[in-house]
Amino acid sequence: MSMLRYTTEHEWLRAEDDGGITVGISDYAQEQLGDIVFVELPEPGSRIEKGTNVVIIESVKTVGEVAMPFDGKVVAVNERLVDEPEIVNAEPFAGGWLVQLEADGDPGLDACMDEAAYAAFIADL
Amino acid sequence: MNDSVSAAIRTPLFELHVAHGARLVEFAGHAMPVQYPAGIIAEHQHTRERAGLFDVSHMGQFRLRTSDEALAALVPADIAKLAEYRQVYSVLTRADGGILDDVMITRLTEGFAIVVNAAFAADCRDHIVRELGGEAELSVGDDLALLALQGPRSAAVLETLCPPVAALRFMQAGRFTIDGADCLVSRSGYTGEDGFEISLPAGAACALAERLLASPDVAPIGLGARDSLRLEAGLCLSGTDIGPEVSPVEAGLGWLVARKYRGANAVRARFPGAARILQQFETAPARLRVGLRAEGRQPLRGGTELFTGDGDKVGKITSGTFGPTAGHPVAMAYVDRRLADPGTKLIARVRNRMLDAEVSALPFVPHRYKRN
Numbered sequence: 001m002s003m004l005r006y007t008t009e010h011e012w013l014r015a016e017d018d019g020g021i022t023v024g025i026s027d028y029a030q031e032q033l034g035d036i037v038f039v040e041l042p043e044p045g046s047r048i049e050k051g052t053n054v055v056i057i058e059s060v061k062t063v064g065e066v067a068m069p070f071d072g073k074v075v076a077v078n079e080r081l082v083d084e085p086e087i088v089n090a091e092p093f094a095g096g097w098l099v100q101l102e103a104d105g106d107p108g109l110d111a112c113m114d115e116a117a118y119a120a121f122i123a124d125l
Numbered sequence: 126m127n128d129s130v131s132a133a134i135r136t137p138l139f140e141l142h143v144a145h146g147a148r149l150v151e152f153a154g155h156a157m158p159v160q161y162p163a164g165i166i167a168e169h170q171h172t173r174e175r176a177g178l179f180d181v182s183h184m185g186q187f188r189l190r191t192s193d194e195a196l197a198a199l200v201p202a203d204i205a206k207l208a209e210y211r212q213v214y215s216v217l218t219r220a221d222g223g224i225l226d227d228v229m230i231t232r233l234t235e236g237f238a239i240v241v242n243a244a245f246a247a248d249c250r251d252h253i254v255r256e257l258g259g260e261a262e263l264s265v266g267d268d269l270a271l272l273a274l275q276g277p278r279s280a281a282v283l284e285t286l287c288p289p290v291a292a293l294r295f296m297q298a299g300r301f302t303i304d305g306a307d308c309l310v311s312r313s314g315y316t317g318e319d320g321f322e323i324s325l326p327a328g329a330a331c332a333l334a335e336r337l338l339a340s341p342d343v344a345p346i347g348l349g350a351r352d353s354l355r356l357e358a359g360l361c362l363s364g365t366d367i368g369p370e371v372s373p374v375e376a377g378l379g380w381l382v383a384r385k386y387r388g389a390n391a392v393r394a395r396f397p398g399a400a401r402i403l404q405q406f407e408t409a410p411a412r413l414r415v416g417l418r419a420e421g422r423q424p425l426r427g428g429t430e431l432f433t434g435d436g437d438k439v440g441k442i443t444s445g446t447f448g449p450t451a452g453h454p455v456a457m458a459y460v461d462r463r464l465a466d467p468g469t470k471l472i473a474r475v476r477n478r479m480l481d482a483e484v485s486a487l488p489f490v491p492h493r494y495k496r497n
Contacts, residue, residue, distance in 0.1 A: 037423075059425060089164075
């Protein structure tokens with residue numbers, strides 16, 4: 001079973017059985033962004049440093065940046081978002097996944113918030 | 126609710142916004158709904174398909190008692206030709222030829238009703254008082270609300286409450302009693318659709334708004350959709366697409382200057398900056414406002430720089446978003462006048478990417494005003 005972990009920037013990360021990490025944004029994040037009209041995805045295979053933008057999500061009103069959670073490589077991107085960016089609003093945890101990454105070292109998921117901690121985090125915002 | 130929203134001025138419809146699930150933001154010092162649960166795109170489409178209700182009470186509403194001559198010394202419109210209960214779109218110009226604000230002026234039986242942008246209400250009031258001095262009496266309608274009902278179903282909805290509005294045509298106004306409230310209704314708006322703006326006492330606004338919202342055709346619409354609607358309609362946002370640095374001619378608003386001030390038997394124009402503005406009809410300005418469209422779905426936003434294929438910087442976008450009805454990103458920009466013809470291909474630099482854009486005629490979505 002894969003449990004979700006969350007960052008303070010409202011991204012969820014899920015460890016896959018093959019060692020990859022799937023990344024998306026939370027329901028809170030998609031609601032804050034409003035209607036998403038465009039998702040700028042990275043090139044599969046590209047190497048990205050921790051902290052650099054890996055995905056840019058544009059809604060009608062604003063631009064949301066998703067930062068690379070660790071040093072690593074982009075393994076796969078959700079091609080469906082090219083034609084249906086609104087899926088990120090409708091299914092932020094399912095059809096709206098953004099990218100699959102591979103960490104160079106330890107992805108550090110244990111240091112991220114679990115479900116309960118994230119729920120408490122957004123309750124305070 | 127964050128600090129800037131809780132400190133902001135509440136319009137008469139604040140509780141209604143909260144009750145309808147609005148996401149509130151601070152805008153021009155007022156707590157305003159940017160969207161409701163439906164979301165910006167759904168609200169936008171609802172307005173074009175049925176009828177949207179907007180709270181625009183944050184805008185400044187003035188009553189001006191003055192002579193036609195005095196008002197003609199403030200704006201380039203032909204005030205003498207403005208009949209009673211007719212409305213005109215115009216601009217308050219500055220001595221340097223720039224635009225202080227765009228305004229809607231309605232001639233009443235006595236004096237004029239003027240609606241100005243929320244962000245510039247104080248500046249406009251000061252400007253009018255300073256320019257006209259003792260020749261005018263200006264009162265600020267602090268006790269008034271302003272509602273806008275826009276979309277193809279708005280006439281049917283409003284006629285149910287007030288049958289005589291059926292006789293209004295675009296840019297005509299009238300005084301009506303609606304559910305016991307004394308309303309000044311004009312057939313105009315900021316969306317390009319047929320619709321009405323209703324000025325009424327603040328105390329009556331909630332009841333009328335709820336009455337309108339009770340119709341299955343009417344949904345509440347926030348400022349987010351208001352912006353995408355007006356952009357698709359090619360309408361300027363004061364302080365963004367027009368402002369002190371922009372003359373009406375550069376903005377493509379030369380048509381606001383009354384014909385009588387131009388040509389062989391021209392009457393002397395006395396509005397601020399008239400000489401400079403009229404001169405621009407002779408020596409065309411270096412830059413012009415244009416519409417801009419892009420393929421794909423990535424919005425071209427205000428501040429984005431524009432280039433030719435050769436890499437020359439030739440303009441800048443003033444506002445832009447994704448146009449749900451147009452089906453593509455829509456924007457307004459100022460570009461070198463030699464590149465202002467529709468169809469001209471330009472490059473927009475968005476972050477580190479160069480996107481293809483094309484000059485487009487305005488409006489992006491045809492207007493559907495009720496003219497006859």
